[in-house]
Amino acid sequence: MIAMPVRAQSIESIASHYSGKLEWQPGSGTLRILSSGRIDFARPDFRSSIWEVPPEVKRIVLESRVRVEATFTVRSSLNIEGHGPEQSEIFGTPIPALLHNAGLDKEGRCAPYSAIYAEGKGVVVNVRNVRSLNPIGFHFTGLKGAVMHLDNIEAIDDRGGVSNHSDGIQAGHGSTVSNSYFATGDDVIKVHNDITVTDTTIRMIRNAVPVQFGW
Numbered sequence: 153m154i155a156m157p158v159r160a161q162s163i164e165s166i167a168s169h170y171s172g173k174l175e176w177q178p179g180s181g182t183l184r185i186l187s188s189g190r191i192d193f194a195r196p197d198f199r200s201s202i203w204e205v206p207p208e209v210k211r212i213v214l215e216s217r218v219r220v221e222a223t224f225t226v227r228s229s230l231n232i233e234g235h236g237p238e239q240s241e242i243f244g245t246p247i248p249a250l251l252h253n254a255g256l257d258k259e260g261r262c263a264p265y266s267a268i269y270a271e272g273k274g275v276v277v278n279v280r281n282v283r284s285l286n287p288i289g290f291h292f293t294g295l296k297g298a299v300m301h302l303d304n305i306e307a308i309d310d311r312g313g314v315s316n317h318s319d320g321i322q323a324g325h326g327s328t329v330s331n332s333y334f335a336t337g338d339d340v341i342k343v344h345n346d347i348t349v350t351d352t353t354i355r356m357i358r359n360a361v362p363v364q365f366g367w
Contacts, residue, residue, distance in 0.1 A: 161203060163176050163209070166191070172187040172188050172218075178208070185213065185214050185218055188218050188220065198245075198251070198288055199265075201222050202222075202225055202265070203225065204227070205224055205228075209230065210230060213234070214233070214234040215240070218240055219241040221244070223265055223269070225269045225271075226271070228272075229274075229276045230270075230278075231279075232282065233278075233280050235281060236281050236304070237282060241285055244288040247311075248311040249316055251317060263295060266290040267291050268291075270294040275294070276298075277294065277298065277301070279301070280304050283307075285310070286310065286318070289318075291318060291320050293323065294324045295323075295324075296324075299327050302321065302328070303330050303332070304330075306334075306335075307336050312337070313359075314337065314359040316337055319342060319364075320339065321342065322339075329347070329348070329350070330350045332352045333355070334353070335354075338359060339364035340363070
């Protein structure tokens with residue numbers, strides 16, 4: 153069973169818990185992340201970087217030369233975009249096997265620590281032009297019907313080892329991956345629902361499984 157660790161925080165709350173600079177454009181529902189920084193809500197069990205994005209946010213933009221240390225939890229449709237994987241990055245942790253060593257990786261509990269975690273029927277998350285590096289849990293996860301479309305993304309785990317749980321993508325029926333690159337040490341494309349993958353490179357690093365159909 154997956155237990156969600158947080159509830160939605162407002163724009164005002166994220167502004168006071170992010171160490172970098174943000175710009176909120178309420179007319180378009182766009183949050184621009186202008187400079188590198190870290191989300192820190194001072195929670196236990198490595199949950200400090202989790203931001204449950206409120207529904208008024210329709211678009212998150214990582215500007216050029218921005219690394220944001222964060223975990224985005226999404227319960228309404230959202231676009232997340234950057235200026236290319238070399239310019240805009242979502243970072244997790246440099247520590248290998250973080251959840252595993254703390255005993256927090258059982259019964260699906262890694263999923264809410266994904267770099268981008270979406271949940272709910274009708275939720276569609278479009279992610280393009282960003283890199284996910286060394287997530288605390290998985291890279292991209294959509295559960296309970298949430299659909300994800302990835303375009304021009306990189307999903308990388310360069311920590312080594314076999315217990316990082318840095319799976320690539322698991323998402324709802326009709327999800328897509330295009331023009332992307334994966335070098336991550338776990339199940340890369342998790343075919344738990346129909347998913348279309350095109351023009352995508354999977355690098356076989358240690359512990360990588362390119363396509364997972366089940367157990």
